Amino acid sequence: MLLLLLALTSSAEALFANPLAALSDLVGPTDGPISQRRANFAVPSHPNLKALHDSPPVYQIPGFLNDEECDALVHAALERKFPRIPYGAKNKIFTGTKWAAHKQDPSVDQFLSYACEVFGGVPETRFDPVTVTRYSAGQYQAKHLDARLQHQIVRNKAYLATGGQRIAQLICYLQAPAAGGETRFFGPAFGGLAVPPKKGTALIFPTATLDGLADERYLHSGEPVIKGDKWIVGTWLMEAERTDGADVRKAIEELWKLEARS
Numbered sequence: 100m101l102l103l104l105l106a107l108t109s110s111a112e113a114l115f116a117n118p119l120a121a122l123s124d125l126v127g128p129t130d131g132p133i134s135q136r137r138a139n140f141a142v143p144s145h146p147n148l149k150a151l152h153d154s155p156p157v158y159q160i161p162g163f164l165n166d167e168e169c170d171a172l173v174h175a176a177l178e179r180k181f182p183r184i185p186y187g188a189k190n191k192i193f194t195g196t197k198w199a200a201h202k203q204d205p206s207v208d209q210f211l212s213y214a215c216e217v218f219g220g221v222p223e224t225r226f227d228p229v230t231v232t233r234y235s236a237g238q239y240q241a242k243h244l245d246a247r248l249q250h251q252i253v254r255n256k257a258y259l260a261t262g263g264q265r266i267a268q269l270i271c272y273l274q275a276p277a278a279g280g281e282t283r284f285f286g287p288a289f290g291g292l293a294v295p296p297k298k299g300t301a302l303i304f305p306t307a308t309l310d311g312l313a314d315e316r317y318l319h320s321g322e323p324v325i326k327g328d329k330w331i332v333g334t335w336l337m338e339a340e341r342t343d344g345a346d347v348r349k350a351i352e353e354l355w356k357l358e359a360r361s
């Protein structure tokens with residue numbers, strides 16, 4: 100079950116008509132394998148939505164969470180309301196601390212309900228289990244893609260039960276470090292875009308098309324924090340509704356058992 104949660108939290112044709120709006124007229128620029136295809140991405144909506152980059156799109160929502168909502172999530176982690184996920188400990192791809200926050204505290208439900216609104220009122224089951232992450236000085240998340248590549252996917256029942264592909268990342272910065280910790284995009288099409296963490300601001304970008312094709316242009320990182328602590332809450336919009344809620348709950352119970360032993 101631990102492995103299940105790790106799988107759920109470490110990586111990423113809908114079964115039904117997708118309720119999301121599509122950027123069907125947006126044609127991507129010319130780098131990367133997906134560039135010959137028409138972009139077909141989930142499009143967020145929010146009164147404060149800003150495009151940080153038009154094509155390929157990267158969005159920002161200042162004031163996605165207010166200060167109290169940010170603090171509540173950080174405090175919940177510090178007060179041990181969430182079990183830790185031993186993610187990245189061996190591979191150095193991720194060196195921060197990550198907690199399985201999903202459904203463990205009302206502050207998480209609040210975040211999830213905003214996430215549902217941003218994607219046109221989709222149900223909570225369209226999201227990957229929510230995590231909270233802290234990066235202290237020197238800690239980072241190395242360059243990665245959130246979506247799984249075609250050769251890593253078997254589109255079977257088990258895969259679709261977990262929601263299939265991750266099609267958009269949604270993170271919200273809960274605390275900005277004093278220096279460093281930008282979210283950096285490496286695809287040439289982004290022109291060196293590096294987003295400085297700002298408390299309460301959400302960052303949203305597609306990771307795959309609505310029908311689950313990974314977009315390899317979206318290679319990104321959480322750059323090393325130089326000074327202070329960076330905190331984020333995050334999840335992914337999945338291409339389909341998850342039906343594995345019971346497995347997620349069991350995996351979180353296993354993490355709690357691990358926590359009790361440490």
Ligand SMILES: O=C(O)CCC(=O)C(=O)O
Binds near residue numbers: 245280282320321
């Ligand atoms: O920490 C960040 O700025 C990015 C995090 C991220 O990309 C992830 O958790 O997948």
Ligand SMILES: [Fe+2]
Binds near residue numbers: 319
């Ligand atoms: Fe990511």
